[in-house]
Amino acid sequence: MSRRQDVLAGHLSANPAQNDAVAPFPTSARAHRQLPRFDATLMERYMDPSHLLKEEVYAVFREHPELLVKELEALSKEEHRELVRRCLRALLASGQSPLTLLASDPRRYFYLGELMSLVDLSLTVKMGVQYSLWGGSVLNLGSEEHRRRYFDAIDRFDLPGCFAMTELRHGSNVAALQTEAVLDVETDEWVIHTPDDGALKWWIGNAAEDGLAATVFARLKVPAASGRRELDDHGVHAFVVPLRTAPGRLAPGVDIQDCGYKVGLNGVDNGAIRFTHVRVPRGALLDRFASVDRAGRYSSPMPSAAKRFAATLGELTGGRVGLTAGSLGVLKGGLTIAIRYSAQRQQFGPGGAAPEVAVLDYPSQQLRLLPALATAYALTFAKDALVDKYVEMKRTRDEALTADVHSLSAGLKAYTTGFTAATLSVCRECCGGHGYAAVNRLGALRSDHDIFQTFEGDNTVLLQQVAGLLLKEYRDSFRGSPLAASWSYLRAALGDALPANPLLAHDTTPRHLRDPRFLISALRHRTARMLHTVAARLRKHTRRHGAFKAWNRCLLHLLDLARAHIESVALESMYAGVQRCNDPDCRSSLKALADLFALSRIHADILFRNDDYLSPEKAKAVKRMVESLCGELRGVAVALVDAFGIPDHILRAPIGLASAQHDPYGEYLAATGWET
Amino acid sequence: MSRRQDVLAGHLSANPAQNDAVAPFPTSARAHRQLPRFDATLMERYMDPSHLLKEEVYAVFREHPELLVKELEALSKEEHRELVRRCLRALLASGQSPLTLLASDPRRYFYLGELMSLVDLSLTVKMGVQYSLWGGSVLNLGSEEHRRRYFDAIDRFDLPGCFAMTELRHGSNVAALQTEAVLDVETDEWVIHTPDDGALKWWIGNAAEDGLAATVFARLKVPAASGRRELDDHGVHAFVVPLRTAPGRLAPGVDIQDCGYKVGLNGVDNGAIRFTHVRVPRGALLDRFASVDRAGRYSSPMPSAAKRFAATLGELTGGRVGLTAGSLGVLKGGLTIAIRYSAQRQQFGPGGAAPEVAVLDYPSQQLRLLPALATAYALTFAKDALVDKYVEMKRTRDEALTADVHSLSAGLKAYTTGFTAATLSVCRECCGGHGYAAVNRLGALRSDHDIFQTFEGDNTVLLQQVAGLLLKEYRDSFRGSPLAASWSYLRAALGDALPANPLLAHDTTPRHLRDPRFLISALRHRTARMLHTVAARLRKHTRRHGAFKAWNRCLLHLLDLARAHIESVALESMYAGVQRCNDPDCRSSLKALADLFALSRIHADILFRNDDYLSPEKAKAVKRMVESLCGELRGVAVALVDAFGIPDHILRAPIGLASAQHDPYGEYLAATGWET
CATH class of the missing domain: 2.40.110.10 (Butyryl-CoA Dehydrogenase, subunit A, domain 2)
Structure with missing residues (x-):
């Protein structure tokens, strides 16, 4: 709890200097060739201090294995709906009261939805409809009388609603x-x-x-x-x-x-x-x-x-926080399956008597999976910070905080669900043919999750809301009003919207490339620069074409701005999390993940080159550093997904089980009907 | 036929100058604001001269509407398998002899598979297994005796095989x-x-x-x-x-x-x-x-x-040609649904009495769909050229041509299936919630097609084969041996692997940016440059680490090289096709699509900036031109998908029908059980 309150205090600080995760950061002189091994359980506890709820609700499904179906594709919709009802009733029978949680302990409520995402995403969504939407609308839009009348019946699912x-x-x-x-x-x-x-x-x-x-x-x-x-x-x-x-x-x-x-x-x-x-x-x-x-x-x-x-x-922003958490649950599940399998699956090799090579040793596989793993960690820190803010907003009803939560929940929902959707496809492809077996779940996870990009706010629309709020803050900043929390970095960064110092633009040393001060400044620079230029373009076009047309002429720019902002926010949440981590071995891996998250974004964005923020040599050095960090993280990649802490009976995919690390095809053979 | 032979002659020419689609190309002085309307039937006939087979086989399904299921998700695997068998038997009963086609008229054979892809992709794959793989292995790996023994029974599906x-x-x-x-x-x-x-x-x-x-x-x-x-x-x-x-x-x-x-x-x-x-x-x-x-x-x-x-x-390259064709069939179907729907679906507007705006009028929607449409056209020209080469290879058994077909079929299969998979997700997202209804087919098309990226050669492996062949040609070029067809452009381009002429690097005029000479040279430059640098890196690493490790150290570079090559080849096939088109209105749209295909690739690749092949101003001008071309093509986008010529009874998706252009939700309401 105190960790979370620290985060909160850090994010709510009006002073950007206090909000700066950077200053006392130790940076290694050069890239390690090998990251130290760490204790995955320690990492799990650090990332997820509320594991007791996890053990409690997952025990329900250990006792009712018949609720965990291996091939959702085999069910008719009527059968599947009945299964979801039975799962929900089993949860309620075990003592969970989701609407009570939503009203009194939203952190636990969101976590419950995330946990259910790997049981069956239909269950998460069914609960979202019943509690976040139907229950939430009565709670948040109704009077005390409405609450009194409906609350218990909704909580017990005696009054299913829409x-x-x-x-x-x-x-x-x-x-x-x-x-x-x-x-x-x-x-x-x-x-x-x-x-x-x-x-x-x-x-x-x-x-x-x-x-x-x-x-x-x-x-x-x-x-x-x-x-x-x-x-x-x-x-x-x-x-x-x-x-x-x-x-x-x-x-x-x-x-x-x-x-x-x-x-x-x-x-x-x-x-x-x-x-x-x-x-x-x-x-x-x-x-x-x-x-x-x-x-x-x-x-x-x-x-x-x-x-x-x-x-x-x-009042409905809670739904987006829940979707972000559910989407992350699925993302972690997909990456767990793909990374564990890639570490076991061997194909090709140097020839002769030498054994074949695990596919995760190929840089092509690393580049597809390891920046995605880094992103999953970064978004987890960002989601935790969002949940903390949401809880605080519900407590204080503070107006600036409400605007911040609105923008952040819209932006993180859009960014996370878009990223998860794309990554689930990558996970399937990285598992080759065996990733196409229904029993290995990657197809159903993708198909189920797909609509997260659309419902409770289409991602393209939500990103525009983020851009709109950034522009409002930008205009307000000229009037001297305080910049609210998540975007407070912009005040400092707006001064940086100029081209970079030419000396820095040419610094290609590993120490510099992995310095959080450089990485945070680079992402801040990008957001500030985009904000600065899009504001000017909007002013120009609005005079000529009116607000609606002007906005649409700048639409692509605005969407890029919103995504850039979310990446800035996520990176800073992550470095703050790295810094709080007391275990040096865990911290090294978290730091490498944060660096990789930032560098892969810098590498992918031509803005840094067009701006001469990076010299051509530095752009190439960034690319090499991305590849080198992938190589380093390969050694701890399995431990990093183990730390997601998904028990085998929930994950189910035979090729992705923790137990498959010793017998990669055993469960899979059994699932296909072979006696082994 | 004569068109196709011309293409063939062009591609087979040993003289790169003759292979140059560029010289006599008229370029417009500046970007049109509006492309001329064209006759979609004329375009369809130009793109697809063999429409008689289409009418013939699609008539089978007009007579048997019970074979066209609306929601594949509703079938058990046993029901679905039985449906596919019935489809295949209906096709055979109508007089088709797929194995005979494969042996004697492969062009028609591949086309048949492409046509079936929108009936049910399982049918295309079932036929691929029975004819390309089982039949093809007997035909191509066996003796006359094997053929005699099995041919007819395989063709009639009396001897189903694996x-x-x-x-x-x-x-x-x-x-x-x-x-x-x-x-x-x-x-x-x-x-x-x-x-x-x-x-x-x-x-x-x-x-x-x-x-x-x-x-x-x-x-x-x-x-x-x-x-x-x-x-x-x-x-x-x-x-x-x-x-x-x-x-x-x-x-x-x-x-x-x-x-x-x-x-x-x-x-x-x-x-x-x-x-x-x-x-x-x-x-x-x-x-x-x-x-x-x-x-x-x-x-x-x-x-x-x-x-x-x-x-x-x-001998099994035919399978990859077939997969490329089938993947394109699905790509065209997905784009037809998404573009027609986006032109009808309205959301938001300037307010007041003004009507809402069609979502295809938003630049965000255009940027997602129109470069994809351009790519579908480019890949169609490239696939036609590949089929021509395949036919010629089967006739002549020429060794250089065999190597070319091997590389091109591997590369196009990988590029096309990867592109189609990503685009089907985009199509679903662009259709919002209604794109998530099973009846609108985008989910099943994506799930069915997904494995095209993996089977008959994993895309990552196939792209390495392409890179390997390019490197071989590169080395041979120093020994004076002739460069074979598809990569012959490299001989000329290798001289261009140096940084661009500074004057050209700064030319931001629309005339220049849409000049095929510039666009083709830019993509050639990229491939040549990558080939040049990766060859040097490989030499260096091989000395130190041996061939296997060296290859893997350069793996990402090699994959980029292969994709760059395929984009070069596709662009040149497409400009050749633009040039052959006699109808000026059709040609204007095809030219705009080709320009957009090339410019969107140039925009996306930081190499051009790191190389100083483009100045920062020119890079920004390329980006603006991509957006401007999207705006131009928006006016003809529906006609461009109409020209794919997919009849409504085959397309089926209620929101994507040609008839839905007049009544966007009518069929959809009926499909959901509402009487209208």
Whole structure:
């Protein structure tokens, strides 16, 4: 706990110097050829101090091995949905109360979702729908009365529910949703209605089979103050609407179709919903940010409709934190399988009597897997820092912190899920043919995870929100207002947006290339430089083309800016984590991972060359250092995935088990039906 | 036909000047803001002159709509396998004779496989196993007697068979296979035996259910000339071995396990096979390149064991040509769905009364889809050129041409399948949530196609073969021997491996940036430069570390070289195709696609900056030109996918149909069970 509070204090500091993870950093004189071996259990404890919850919930699945299916591809969607229900009930029966955790100990709540991701990602998502979305909307958008009424039944899964936001025609552009909620003042009821097929609620989790109720997002319309025949449209609000009167029996006016098979996550019952003049009481409006009285008069404590809408959506950032954690769970699982297998699988060799070489000894395999491993570690530190901030935000309701958490959760969700999706493909390819066996899980993990890039905010849209907030801070910085936490480095870095010192631009010594001061400055420089130039471009284009067109003309630049910022933030979280680590052997490996994370980004970005931040010789030295660090990390790569601490009975993939390190094909042969 | 012969003549020319697609090229003075509309049917006919076969075979599926399943995810593997069998039988019943095509008209054979890829990729692969691999091994490795015996039964699928090469422990390193074929001179029989579990034949298509026989790759062992107790191991040879005595009845000594569910291609019945002292007659050896007489004496017409083995594997290049074609079929399908949907799907807009904007109008969407579309066109031209060469090689048996086809088929297979795999993910992401519906096919296409990167040569291994052949040609070029076709450009380019002319390095005019002479020279320069430097590095490291280690130290460089070469070759094939196109409107779009293909590669590669081949300003101008070309191509993007000519009944994905251009969600609503 104290570690986490330190992180928090560091990140919340208004003084960028205190936030600087760099100063007292010991750097090795030159690249080691070999990293010291470390104790993987020690590393696991350092990375994950809350392992007790892990042991507790994974024990449930040790006792119920029938819940752990080897080939999800073999199940029909109905079978898979039933399996997920049974998993959830087993968890609840073991004493877990997810909604209580969400409300009172969100750190544990997010961790639970991450842990379930390798049991079955459909389970993580089913729980996300039930607790983060359905439960979270009641908790965060409703009144005390709503909580009292629904809380326990949601927590126990006695009241399965939905989050009915997305429509057939509108996903990202939530403000344009078309479902209507019109107040009938006579009867004191809302009439929920789907005006046309484009407004059908679509992809609604829990809707096809289980959902008894839903939080429905609809345009709130009340009689205009001026006269009875006109309606005022107050925009999108949330209402609790019953879907079924009992399991299997649709409520009057509600039609639901199963969305059918999906690319993955077939254990979640997504449905499409049509409402035909469905009547619910006036109290069905979740009224924390707006209410309507008996006379049909609308009022909101928020200063503007835009702020009210932003506050409504802002309450849902928890979902993105959960997705980031779940995505990391899957990323670690994929890397564990691919790296352990690559260390065992041998192919080709020098010939003669010499043995074949493990494929992880080939630089091509290293370059695909080891920077990805470094990224998994960096994103873990960044996610932990985000969770700490989220907890603190929930406690303090501090406005600057809320903006920071909003931006960071959007950015990390987008970056992490995009990275995990790409890396799962790499893991499959690195496992060759055996990676294509369903039993080795890489296909289902990829297919299930794929939509993490799209739901709860399409990544392209989320990155634009990050860029938008950075630009706001940039403009504010000229007005002297304080820069908030995650982007506070920019104030110092904006001075650096000039080309680098020519002496530094030519320094190719290993000591310099692995100096965190250089690496952090380089990523800061990049973000600051992009921010500086895109702000100028936006100003120019806005004058000529208006804000919407100007933004889109700069769109690629803005997306690059957001990704660069997230990489800066992740790197700094990671170096802070390296520094806190007391075990010197663990720390050496963490430091090497952090260096590799940074150097692989610098190598991949032509901006540093176009800027002359790096001389051509230095750019080539960066590339060589990336390859050399991959070589060093190869020796500890298996220990680094062992430290993810995924037990064999949860990982399941026969080629990726810890036990397969002694008998690489034994479990796999058994899984294919061979007696061995 | 005459077009294709022209291409062929151009590519086969020993004179690089004649091979230069550039000279008389008209270039526009500056970037168009709008490309002229063109007739998509005209473009389709130009790109695909053999459309009659398409109409013929697609008619089969119009008559049998029950063979076209909407959600492959809904089938068990047994149901899916049965469906694939029925598809194949329907094709055969309609009069197709795939093995006859393979033997006498390979161009049509490859095209048939490409056409089936969007019916069901499992069907393409099942046919590949039956005809390219099982049939092809009998045709190309056997004698006239073998052909006579098996040809018709294979063609009619009366004798389903396998290609049993891969083992549990050995995939890429074929020379290290462990299955044994020991001659028993007494009985004049081979004894086929699996010495241990690592040598189990694994992933063998057609083995789990259908296969009655297999071409088994095993180490040929005969009594040593010196004495009876010792055996000479002559390395891996191919033998025809019965697997089942009748459907469902395993032959004595043969054990088979189903490999189970896979990530995709579950319509193909892959199995693992154990042979326990299975006896087959001496004549079971496919003896084109080696034979054994009654006394057990081994002989081969080939000058060395290495050459014999290379010739054996070389006969299988047809499989890679087929995979390239099939992969392109899937790529075109994915892009058709994603681009048509992106042109219809609207989200966000300038606000007020203005309508929302189609997502394809956002530069972020354009940058993800339009360079990919350009690449699909470039690879189509490259594949057509490869098929032409393959046909010519089969006719002439010319040695230089054989080496060229070997390298080009390896390189194009690796490049195309890697590109398609990555692009299918992009297509899914670009279609957002609706791209995740199984009915829209992007998930199954990706999962099915995924293994194309691994089978019939892992892409990483194939690219090394390409690099190896380039290095050989490079060394030969110093000895004055003629450079063969595909890499002949290197002779001229090697002189260019020096830094660029400083004037050119600063030319940022649109006319220059879109001049094919510049673009071709830039890609040639890159390949030549990489070849030059890697050859020097290899020389240096080989002296110190020996050949195997030296190669692996340079491995990343070698892989980059191979990819760069393939991009050079594809670009030149494409400009040749642009030049041959007589319709000026079609030609403008093809030219823009070729420019975009080249510029997006130049933009992505830091080598050009490190080399000072591009000044920083020019690098930025290249980036702007990529974005500007995307904007131009956006207007014709739908016509460019229409020109792929995929009929709606084959494409099936409701959001991607040609008919959806008028009613974007109508078919999709119907597919989800809504009456509209």
